[in-house]
Amino acid sequence: MNIPVITIDGPTASGKGTVAQILAGKLHFHYLDSGALYRLTALSVMRSGINPDDTGQIASIASSLPCHFEKQRIFLEKEEVTDAIRTEAIGNMASKIAAFPVVRRALINLQTGFRKAPGLVADGRDMGTVVFPDAELKIFLTASVDVRAERRYKQLLEKGISDNMDSLRRDLIERDRRDTERKEAPLVPAVDAVTLDSSVMSIDETVERIFRLFVQKS
Numbered sequence: 001m002n003i004p005v006i007t008i009d010g011p012t013a014s015g016k017g018t019v020a021q022i023l024a025g026k027l028h029f030h031y032l033d034s035g036a037l038y039r040l041t042a043l044s045v046m047r048s049g050i051n052p053d054d055t056g057q058i059a060s061i062a063s064s065l066p067c068h069f070e071k072q073r074i075f076l077e078k079e080e081v082t083d084a085i086r087t088e089a090i091g092n093m094a095s096k097i098a099a100f101p102v103v104r105r106a107l108i109n110l111q112t113g114f115r116k117a118p119g120l121v122a123d124g125r126d127m128g129t130v131v132f133p134d135a136e137l138k139i140f141l142t143a144s145v146d147v148r149a150e151r152r153y154k155q156l157l158e159k160g161i162s163d164n165m166d167s168l169r170r171d172l173i174e175r176d177r178r179d180t181e182r183k184e185a186p187l188v189p190a191v192d193a194v195t196l197d198s199s200v201m202s203i204d205e206t207v208e209r210i211f212r213l214f215v216q217k218s
């Protein structure tokens with residue numbers, strides 16, 4: 001039997017992570033935060049001090065990431081790095097190394113390994129286009145730049161990280177540009193994706209909408 005997958009792709013801070021986690025809980029499905037894998041790779045690269053342009057070494061780190069997930073907590077070997085990977089510096093490094101095709105390929109098996117019964121909700125940039133092209137339901141979640149910058153600002157504050165709103169907004173626009181314009185697996189909606197705008201819907205409404213779309217399909 002084919003294990004169902006719901007993919008939720010979209011730009012930074014579109015709300016996809018929150019929506020995907022709630023939806024996975026509602027359906028009792030597994031959850032894949034693919035951005036965390038790029039962030040974990042970025043953290044390992046920064047710590048190891050290797051040249052951030054050495055694609056071969058970065059891919060080798062990515063292909064054997066010693067990470068594991070326990071509910072909402074993320075570990076690199078035995079160390080919890082749930083918050084450490086959420087800084088803007090790591091986000092920017094993640095987006096830089098995510099443009100290297102060899103790094104993207106090195107993370108494919110780790111991602112597809114999350115597809116386990118009874119199902120999976122996966123969020124990222126290329127879940128519906130590259131990693132799970134046969135997904136049951138593909139969502140492309142967007143939101144305006146202002147809404148996203150404000151959300152990211154609040155998320156960081158809640159984690160005790162303060163940042164400047166203007167530089168945050170600039171980083172966000174730059175990261176979107178890099179994610180959208182890269183050659184390999186750019187951030188684009190899959191041809192069969194349903195596009196939703198979370199600037200005009202609450203988190204609960206967005207979850208409900210996707211839930212209903214999934215029930216209609218299955």
Ligand code: C5P
Binds near residue numbers: 036095096125
């Ligand atoms: O979603 P998040 O902000 O945690 O992702 C960090 C970075 O990882 C993104 O800016 C993007 O460049 C990259 N990424 C990606 N493909 C994914 C998930 C994340 O390229 N599927």
